[in-house]
Amino acid sequence: MSVRTAFATALKVLRKKRGLTQEALSGNITQSHVSQIENGKTSPSLEAIIELARTMELSPVALMALVCAAQDELTASDVLELAKKDLQSISLLKVAIPLEVEAKPHPGVAAAAKTREKVQALKEKGFSQADIARELVMAESTVRRHWHRQD
Template sequence: MSQQDLGVHITKSHVSAVENGKTSLTTDSLDELCKSLQLHPVAFLALVYAAQEQQSAADVIATAHADLAKMALLHTPVKPAPVKKPHPRVADAEKVTRAVQDLKNAGHTRAEVARMLGVSEPTVRRHWNRPLA
């Protein structure tokens, strides 16, 4: 198979750089390469590691199978990336903004809101017109 046959999303220069060890594949470029080869990325990696370790692909897959079984991950669905939580300061600021906006909508003045929330008037001013997330 020629480099030109490897798909439209992977350039010949990128394939050359990978072949020469000057760069590595991202998961996206690995996926594109494997689609071009009509091969699952895990099968491709099994072949790569088999060649590197002078084993068969079956041996590499058996090792991976055993590793996942030991970790109780073989038959467990893998969750997507964890949901990113806002930094605690950002979360606290959002709470203050919401409280200020609620009291503002209830008809309180900035000074009253500051006293009620126990924050300074400049803090209330900062959150007074801030849009809610």
Template sequence: MTLREAFASALQFLRARQGLSQHDIAPSVAQSYVSRLEAGKRSVSLEMSAELADAIGLHPLSFLAVVYAAKDGRPAHEILKLAEQQLTEALLLQAVIAQGSERTPQRRKAEAAQTARAVLEQKNDGKTQAETARSLQISTSTVGRYWHSDS
């Protein structure tokens, strides 16, 4: 079963179990959209998934546990137990992520900034562009780009 099919099955199952209509669970979207979700013809955003879970009376994680249980053909408690085990092993079970926490720069941007600093350091030490390129094992065009960005 695909994830989309599992989502469709779980949504339909949970909605019917609560005795709710398609219109009841998502008043901010068209009933036809919910119908297409339940038919597995549409994908869903995280925001919409959370809204649907709330309308059904579940936490979004509980809702997704039911979805993944349907996908894997396992009970939801096994999915949740696996999640707890993985989070514990990764030392994340007790972690709290602060809102607006500082984002880490993308790896390439960080590497580029490090290269720029190294080029400018060599320039300040009186090295030529060719010497800097050989020393840092980068192309002379890369050295030239950072060399002239200081001015």
């Protein structure tokens, strides 16, 4: 069974189980869009899936467990158990995922920052640009560039 068909089936079952009409499901989603989803004519976006689940007072995971169960001819319990094992196997079952991944500077940017720190430290000790170039074994033009930057 295709994912689109599985989603259509699961959505219809859930909507009827909750005693809701397509119109009642349509908060930020139009009734015609709900109808198209239930008839397998379109697939919902991630935002629509979350909106539909919340309108039915379910977690999006519960909705998707039913969709996956329908697609793979399993029970929702089987799907959730498999998901739990998958997350355990990669050590992410009991880990909160941060909203933003810590940005690491490009290696070239990090290297330039270290060079600038060295140049500025030697400048503060009274070294000339030529002395710093010899000390750090780099071109004087590179020293000049870092000499005048104060990031």
